[in-house]
Amino acid sequence: MAGEDLIASYARELSTCLGGRAAAIAAETVDHLLESVDERVRAGVDRAEAERDAIVAFGAPSEVAASYVAAGVGVPTGFTRAAGFAGLLAAGLVTGGLIVIAFANIAEWSQPWDALPRTLWSIGILAVVSGVLLSAVGAAGLLRRQGLGSWLAVVLLGVAGVTALAAWFVWLWVTALAMGAWIVAARSHRADFAPRRAVLRIGFGALLAAVVPWMVVMSRVAGASILEMDLLEEVLVQVSVALGLVIWASGVGVLGWRLFREGADEASSRFPLTVV
Amino acid sequence: MRKRSPGGQLDAMVLAILADGPLHGYAVIAELRRRSDEVFDLPEGTVYPVLHKLQQEGHISSTWSDVGGHSRRTYRITRRGTRALAEQRRSWASFRTAVSSVLGEEPWPART
Numbered sequence: 001m002a003g004e005d006l007i008a009s010y011a012r013e014l015s016t017c018l019g020g021r022a023a024a025i026a027a028e029t030v031d032h033l034l035e036s037v038d039e040r041v042r043a044g045v046d047r048a049e050a051e052r053d054a055i056v057a058f059g060a061p062s063e064v065a066a067s068y069v070a071a072g073v074g075v076p077t078g079f080t081r082a083a084g085f086a087g088l089l090a091a092g093l094v095t096g097g098l099i100v101i102a103f104a105n106i107a108e109w110s111q112p113w114d115a116l117p118r119t120l121w122s123i124g125i126l127a128v129v130s131g132v133l134l135s136a137v138g139a140a141g142l143l144r145r146q147g148l149g150s151w152l153a154v155v156l157l158g159v160a161g162v163t164a165l166a167a168w169f170v171w172l173w174v175t176a177l178a179m180g181a182w183i184v185a186a187r188s189h190r191a192d193f194a195p196r197r198a199v200l201r202i203g204f205g206a207l208l209a210a211v212v213p214w215m216v217v218m219s220r221v222a223g224a225s226i227l228e229m230d231l232l233e234e235v236l237v238q239v240s241v242a243l244g245l246v247i248w249a250s251g252v253g254v255l256g257w258r259l260f261r262e263g264a265d266e267a268s269s270r271f272p273l274t275v276v
Numbered sequence: 277m278r279k280r281s282p283g284g285q286l287d288a289m290v291l292a293i294l295a296d297g298p299l300h301g302y303a304v305i306a307e308l309r310r311r312s313d314e315v316f317d318l319p320e321g322t323v324y325p326v327l328h329k330l331q332q333e334g335h336i337s338s339t340w341s342d343v344g345g346h347s348r349r350t351y352r353i354t355r356r357g358t359r360a361l362a363e364q365r366r367s368w369a370s371f372r373t374a375v376s377s378v379l380g381e382e383p384w385p386a387r388t
């Protein structure tokens with residue numbers, strides 16, 4: 001029917017103006033317009049005229065889309081879906097990299113003269129660095145999806161990834177990671193999109209990864225020592241960083257999956273752009 | 277009465293409407309129009325970004341249902357939204373008293 005085409009085409013144009021996969025917004029718009037048309041028809045208005053009046057009363061697609069932008073409302077886009085995939089990769093790379101590093105340490109203790117530990121260590125570090133860098137992309141997508149902006153968080157996460165290459169400056173890159181993660185968590189915890197537990201894991205995991213290295217650095221600056229043996233201090237640092245990163249990665253993975261999956265779900269049959 | 281834009285108070289008015297019970301977007305707009313005696317009659321589509329923004333801020337939540345073969349989103353106020361509404365009501369009452377005082381309609385409450 002011509003009327004169904006009019007409302008459906010309006011909803012499609014609104015989605016286009018929003019520049020993303022705004023299927024949920026389009027579905028809500030269709031519901032509104034149908035109810036508006038029904039009310040006008042009940043009042044005695046001709047159906048075709050009621051549909052035109054309902055659309056006029058709703059507002060031009062460009063005007064409505066501009067009000068979403070002005071309100072800072074984020075919508076799922078191709079970028080946010082890609083950022084979600086980057087977040088999933090980040091979680092996998094960091095977790096996998098830590099496992100490889102753990103194997104590298106075991107191999108070094110059992111066969112210190114072998115080249116294998118150094119190779120495994122390099123692979124593990126590369127995986128962790130790549131994961132942290134990808135998490136910066138994921139963070140940008142998450143903030144964009146929520147209509148938030150925080151270039152600082154993205155920059156810090158990028159810095160964390162780059163400085164992780166200098167693996168012995170652990171306190172430097174875990175600090176950048178923790179600060180970036182906390183900014184993302186703080187901006188996201190009030191939002192409805194990000195599950196609170198995942199956000200808390202990101203924040204506290206990064207904090208755990210940073211706390212012990214900083215304690216060691218501060219104690220050395222003060223001329224003291226947390227533990228009497230440097231080896232035990234090193235083990236403590238590695239364990240806390242690894243544990244913190246695993247917790248952090250679990251939160252990143254959850255949010256990455258949510259971002260990635262939203263793009264596919266929203267465009268699926270859940271919100272078909274047809275008028276019944 | 278001349279139609280006006282609700283300006284920066286639209287968030288608070290939407291929360292006040294939802295405080296009385298869950299509603300979908302069309303009903304929120306109709307209630308806004310009714311309670312304001314048709315003074316606030318803005319383009320209907322511009323209210324939805326406010327609803328989505330409030331949801332992003334955690335002041336309202338929403339659920340989807342199927343109505344007549346299509347999807348409908350219904351909004352309800354959260355506890356955080358209730359607290360925000362109470363704060364905005366206090367803020368508005370203070371603002372209204374101050375403006376009325378300046379305009380000479382009401383004296384500023386005397387401090388005792």
